[in-house]
Amino acid sequence: MSIVVTGATGHLGRHVVEQLLEKVPAEEITAVVRDEAKAADFAARGVQLAVADYNAPETFDGLFSAGDKVLLISGNEFDKGRVRQHEVVIDAAKDAGVALLAYTSAPGSLTAALADDHRATEEVLLAAGLPYTLLRNGWYHENYTENLAPVLEHGAVVQAAGDGRVSSAARADYAAAAVAVLTGEGHENKAYELGGDEAWSFAEYAAELSRQTGKEIAYTPVSVEAFAGILTGAGLPGPLAAILAGVDASVEKGELVVSSGDLSRLIGRPTSPLAEAVAAALKG
DSSP, rough: OEEEETTTSSSSHHHHHHHHHTTTTTTGEEEESGGGGGGGGHHHHTOOOEEEEETGGGGGGGTTTTTTTEEEOOOOOSSSHHHHHHHHHHHHHHTTOOOOOOOOOOOOTTGGGGGHHHHHHHHHHHHHTTTTEEEEOOBBBBBTTTTTTHHHHHHHESSSSSEEOOBBBBHHHHHHHHHHHHHHSSSSTEEEEEEEESHHHHHHHHHOOOHHHSSSOEEOOHHHHHHHHHHHTTTTTHHHHHHHHHHHHHHTTTTOOOOOOHOOOTTTTOOOOOOHHHHHHHHO
């Protein structure tokens, strides 16, 4: 029996593997990667590596074993048919008879186009008849704090979210929830709505940035169309810019406020506050 993590060298996957190493022997962890070189540090610590690609179904043949617990981290190639990519993993897991497949999904309240692939993947997973856990991850602090350069340069947080609030949490918090499910018991056939303990608005985010930098940073709300234009102007492909702008429209409607408390319950502690992520980003 192994705990298998797909996308193991991605931002979330790395956190998951690191936290698993604190809980279980390295030889019980399999990191699924596309590029073995990027996981050399894991291999050096005794983690098993498996090279596979969501776009090459045959690479998943025989990758899983009966009794494995699998974390399927959703792909980020929006242009390559993510549902089909995920189905490749689900089919291989079903064929192997894994004990559990946990999937990183999106909040059940989210109606933005970003959620479409997640909802469709959930349907595929439920139809497969596998023991499953849906980790419906809310927004990450890092979605904002990892791109502070333009905010600091212009002294403005520009979003299309109006006065909407976001229950974000740190990537490490969501990773801890996945680890709790992969190493714990009683999570089969459950859906967890995951988000930070404190919801915040972009005006509050701008105020926090001002407080920590000593600079005057204001929140400038714009229309969804204008925000999509700003993102394409920054080099994002049009379809991706439209998806991200659509998330802001959902934020304004309150769809990224997650009040279930599932995340802090799963990880056994309060979630990390936004101010911590801001401080870490400014130090970085």
